[in-house]
Amino acid sequence: MTTDIHHLKRLVRELEKIRGTGTQLISLYIPPGYPRGDLSSMLTDEYSKAGNIKSKQTRKNVQAALQKIMVYLKSIDYKIPETGLIIFCGNVSPDPGKSDIRLWAVVPPQPSPKIYRCDSTFYLDPLKAMVKPSDVYGIVVMDGKEGTVALVKGNTYEVVGRVRSLAPGKHHKGGQSARRFERLIEQAEHEYHKKLAEVIKKAFWDIRHDLKGIIFGGPGPHKNEFLNADYLPNELKQKILGVVDTGYTDEYGIREAMEAAKDILKDAEIMLQKKEVERFIGEAVKGGLVSFGVRQVYEDLKLGKVEELLISEDLEAWKGTFVCDNCGHRMEIVDTSREKIESMEVRCPLCGSPMRLESVEDAVEEIIQLAEDTGAKIIFVSPETEEGLKLKKGFGGIGAFLRYR
Numbered sequence: 001m002t003t004d005i006h007h008l009k010r011l012v013r014e015l016e017k018i019r020g021t022g023t024q025l026i027s028l029y030i031p032p033g034y035p036r037g038d039l040s041s042m043l044t045d046e047y048s049k050a051g052n053i054k055s056k057q058t059r060k061n062v063q064a065a066l067q068k069i070m071v072y073l074k075s076i077d078y079k080i081p082e083t084g085l086i087i088f089c090g091n092v093s094p095d096p097g098k099s100d101i102r103l104w105a106v107v108p109p110q111p112s113p114k115i116y117r118c119d120s121t122f123y124l125d126p127l128k129a130m131v132k133p134s135d136v137y138g139i140v141v142m143d144g145k146e147g148t149v150a151l152v153k154g155n156t157y158e159v160v161g162r163v164r165s166l167a168p169g170k171h172h173k174g175g176q177s178a179r180r181f182e183r184l185i186e187q188a189e190h191e192y193h194k195k196l197a198e199v200i201k202k203a204f205w206d207i208r209h210d211l212k213g214i215i216f217g218g219p220g221p222h223k224n225e226f227l228n229a230d231y232l233p234n235e236l237k238q239k240i241l242g243v244v245d246t247g248y249t250d251e252y253g254i255r256e257a258m259e260a261a262k263d264i265l266k267d268a269e270i271m272l273q274k275k276e277v278e279r280f281i282g283e284a285v286k287g288g289l290v291s292f293g294v295r296q297v298y299e300d301l302k303l304g305k306v307e308e309l310l311i312s313e314d315l316e317a318w319k320g321t322f323v324c325d326n327c328g329h330r331m332e333i334v335d336t337s338r339e340k341i342e343s344m345e346v347r348c349p350l351c352g353s354p355m356r357l358e359s360v361e362d363a364v365e366e367i368i369q370l371a372e373d374t375g376a377k378i379i380f381v382s383p384e385t386e387e388g389l390k391l392k393k394g395f396g397g398i399g400a401f402l403r404y405r
């Protein structure tokens, strides 16, 4: 069973590549405390339902996978870990005539939902969401009367402040001149804006470097009036990712803004990727403090030289360990092609004897781990943007801003 986040990320990548020849790959998400009886009768049920599958090959594979899952659950005595259990099982043989039923059991880092899927791919979205670091951002929803400030982490939010305007009601009482009344309202509004700005600063200033951004919401134009006036320091204003319309200015409004935030954050993420790849290319062109190519970046990471790592989401990297049987010297070579490593003829740099390839492993996980261990900022770059393509084609899918040469 796998629990470590890096292992899980790697597993997700591995499982994503698997395609069933029919709808025969099973994804089973078991929530914590799921009763043994329910689980086993559900699987027995699915087993008999699978008997109706028309394709003989698919039927055989689905039933074999279900059987394997039941055997596995029996082997752990149906003891579901605290966060639940996720099982992926199915025929992974690329040859439709052959059968190679494999099973992966994963202890999720967060409580598992209850899902059963049988499809031509494994259903990975819920697991992916669990291993992805959650976005941290701020939300302010406001109108002329009330403002609510919240800090959002992934799918959860915490209200960190609420401010209400003390402006008198719209209808002025007798005895006051209209002008004086007008001024009272203006003053109260100014006080309200100042107070709201204080709450926003208190909530976000100290953590501004960790915030993905701030989103403003609320009904009507009041939020824009607030933003156009100079209540917030520029550094916080620059963090504003978007202004959205919401119906409410309380917790409902926060939840409305969180919905709208999904697309805004995605766009902001792509903008950041583009900006950083452009900056990287600019440095690379003028021979600045950068390195690229998996082999060079791997070496720089090991020396702790990397300040920021740009890594293509679909980067492949393999590490071959070579051993000299003559003098015992060992060395590692990293490359994007597994085949290339396997066909390398390497001579020992110490004694000149031919070296033997001892093992080849996936190196992407180690690269990410090295970056995290040395405090390098990591930016995953989608290969689907023009900039992502440039990083891939021109720099081998990986680039680094260095701390020193």
Ligand SMILES: [Zn+2]
Binding pocket: 324, 325, 326, 327, 328, 329, 348, 349, 350, 351, 352, 353
């Ligand atoms: Zn040697």
